[in-house]
Amino acid sequence: MKDCRSLTIAALCLTLLAACGYRLAGSGRLPGDVSTIAVSVLTNRTALSGLESIVTNALVDEFTRRRQNLLVDADRADAVLTGSIDALATETVARSGTLTALQRRMVITASLVLKNRNGLVLWEQQITAEETYTVDALRPETDRNLRLASAQAAQRLAEYAYARLTDTF
Numbered sequence: 001m002k003d004c005r006s007l008t009i010a011a012l013c014l015t016l017l018a019a020c021g022y023r024l025a026g027s028g029r030l031p032g033d034v035s036t037i038a039v040s041v042l043t044n045r046t047a048l049s050g051l052e053s054i055v056t057n058a059l060v061d062e063f064t065r066r067r068q069n070l071l072v073d074a075d076r077a078d079a080v081l082t083g084s085i086d087a088l089a090t091e092t093v094a095r096s097g098t099l100t101a102l103q104r105r106m107v108i109t110a111s112l113v114l115k116n117r118n119g120l121v122l123w124e125q126q127i128t129a130e131e132t133y134t135v136d137a138l139r140p141e142t143d144r145n146l147r148l149a150s151a152q153a154a155q156r157l158a159e160y161a162y163a164r165l166t167d168t169f
Contacts, residue, residue, distance in 0.1 A: 036071070037071060047088070062159055092104050103135060
């Protein structure tokens with residue numbers, strides 16, 4: 001009896017949420033009745049070489065993971081996602097003494113634009129994502145940690161981009 005009551009309450013809550021229009025972020029439609037898109041390689045305006053590939057690959061991976069048959073070649077796409085990586089900022093978040101950094105936070109800022117075949121802008125946003133990484137006494141190890149953090153921040157940025165692009169409320 002208690003299980004039946006719990007199931008009834010859970011079903012009622014789900015029905016109320018559905019009736020109110022709630023849905024998971026990023027589960028909406030693409031703007032402008034777009035059903036397929038192409039992702040072009042972003043322009044890198046930062047000093048970190050290769051960041052454009054990391055972020056572009058993260059976008060492709062996220063869009064492919066979230067929706068099958070969404071990504072196609074540019075010549076077959078309803079719209080093309082373009083953009084640039086505008087900034088890569090780092091700041092120390094943990095120290096040992098006054099001069100020795102233990103951890104840094106990196107923040108990637110990207111501007112993304114979705115245009116249809118006619119060049120009409122359907123969606124445009126600036127998105128930021130951040131990740132913290134460990135500063136090692138050895139420079140190569142710190143550089144490796146920065147690269148790993150870049151990949152994690154790029155993945156987060158791609159998740160945000162997809163959610164905002166498909167968010168209709």
